[in-house]
Amino acid sequence: MEVKSVIEIFEELTKIPHCSGETHAMRRYLVDFAKGCGYEVATDAIGNVAAYHPKSRVTLQSHYDMVCIGAAPDIETVVDDGWMRAKGSSLGADNGMGVAMTLWLMRKGAPVDALFTNDEEIGLVGAGALELAIRTSCLLNLDSEELGKVYIGCAGGEDIHAAKPMAGRAVPEEGAWYRLVATAPGGHSGVNIADGIPNAITELCGAICANDGMEIASLAGGERINAIPRRAEALVWLPEGKEPKGCEALEVTEAEGAPGFVAEGRRVVQALFGFAHGVRAWNRELNLPQNSINLATVEMDTKACRIALSARSMANDELERLVAQTVAGWEACGFTCEREGKYPAWKPEVNAFGDTVLKAYKKVVPGASYAAIHAGLECALFAERFPELKIASIGPTILDPHSDRERVDLASVEKVMAVIEAVVADLSSI
Incomplete structure (x- = not known):
């Protein structure tokens, strides 16, 4: 896996304005990208985008808006000692890196469905008003921010x-x-x-x-x-x-x-x-x-x-x-x-899909474990609305999101990408 390709896609995303509430340009980009890769594409009134593959067994989900701090949406990326950050602004790795990893797989024609939700950062708006179908029995959220953790619970908020x-x-x-x-x-x-x-x-x-x-x-x-x-x-x-x-x-x-x-x-x-x-x-x-x-x-x-x-x-x-x-x-x-x-809060609960994700993770990061996070994840809304859906969340290490000190560990992106590919391959026989 050439992580450089994922990073190149992410850097392309940083050039498209996508502050929460101002996501039209990014939405058009995602629709065009998915269609160009041969996926069936659907959108809804709130701005969510879904891309479907006929052989998919898992939905990869991420949100495509970002918290704009400082100079953002004018983002200039810098790489220092393996970490990427932005000059004088938030970076948007939360959750742009999850979007980039999904797009990289779609470019390869991977058998996955993709769900890109809108305006997560201003109240989980897209997930809360979702009108698109989730066709698979498993959903892997890519909005977590710590290498080696499989998140199965999160805080609720208001x-x-x-x-x-x-x-x-x-x-x-x-x-x-x-x-x-x-x-x-x-x-x-x-x-x-x-x-x-x-x-x-x-x-x-x-x-x-x-x-x-x-x-x-x-x-x-x-x-x-x-x-x-x-x-x-x-x-x-x-x-x-x-x-x-x-x-x-x-x-x-x-x-x-x-x-x-x-x-x-x-x-x-x-x-x-x-x-x-x-x-x-x-x-x-x-x-x-x-x-x-x-x-x-x-x-x-x-x-x-x-x-x-x-x-x-x-x-x-x-x-x-x-x-x-x-x-x-x-x-x-x-x-x-x-x-x-x-x-709502997402009550921690282990299921067969989570075990599959953790098993794949331990082959890449031996000390990988389950965790919960004191932040809102769209998983909570999906779990409430689709009780039969099996959900887990993973992501690369991102420090100080929602600030001009936000940075992502590029080596962790490569490792998480390896986990995602392993999960997709393991589910292909279901």
Whole structure:
């Protein structure tokens, strides 16, 4: 297997804009590619693409949208010591590498069905509204991100959007205006939530709270609801004679003033600082977070405040409680909350197909094992809708997805590709 060919296909994909919600060009590419390889092709209203082979026994599934951070969708790839990354942006290996591996097999005419789902990164939209048939009894999802793991379980999740009208208040006396900017590494709000990565919104609000008398004219932070915020900034005012303190970790510059500041600005900032972003409970059996919540984005000025949060749990009942508690807390602060994008947890369960995948994996990586992930996989929706479908998930090692530090281990791509080919060959006699 020439992994170079897979990488070449992936690099071709990086040149096609496919940020979540803006995937039309990639969809056309996938349809044309599949037809060019001789596969029967179907699409549905939500933008999913299926390619069928008459002798297929397994469906290879991946999503074709990506989380665009930084300069993306303008992506310039770089390879350093066996790792591929992008200059100043997310790479899109999540889940573009899964798409590329599938296309490489299709180029060879492999007896597989392919299902490319749309807008996974903004609430598993494509999988949730799937109108296309899954014709095989087995589905191999290619959206996992750790070599040597066969995933058979994942977290469920739901997003919360809180909003409240704001009012302005005139500046009462002489003072000075400053712009405060907090930066952090960023990361995936599920995979990286237990890694101790600072939340830029929390850091900024903590610094503001440390300054008595500091008022806020505007505050904004975060980029995507499924990414740990890597930047937050605020325009603030201090009475004459006071200077910002406790802001050593922030970028502080003098700024032009505003007509006034948010009347309840400090109260909202205190609530944001006090909100317990991160892991809420740990699953000792699976050795990963059981429950977590990401304080994802905030926008506040003298007209309105909008806050977005993303909750995850390995159990559906615990997810419901976590979301309900979060809604109750923000409603107590006068916010109106909306819930959206809910998807279920995928309860870990071993089946014959998973055993086949693990057997093939151990021939490539002897220490391969089953695992679960504290992130959403479309497998959960497929398992709920198609209870007889046998599902497993694998993928190459991808670090720090949903950030401009995203990178993929190219050697792991070759190994995972070998596993996929072995699985396809093993199922061909079924």
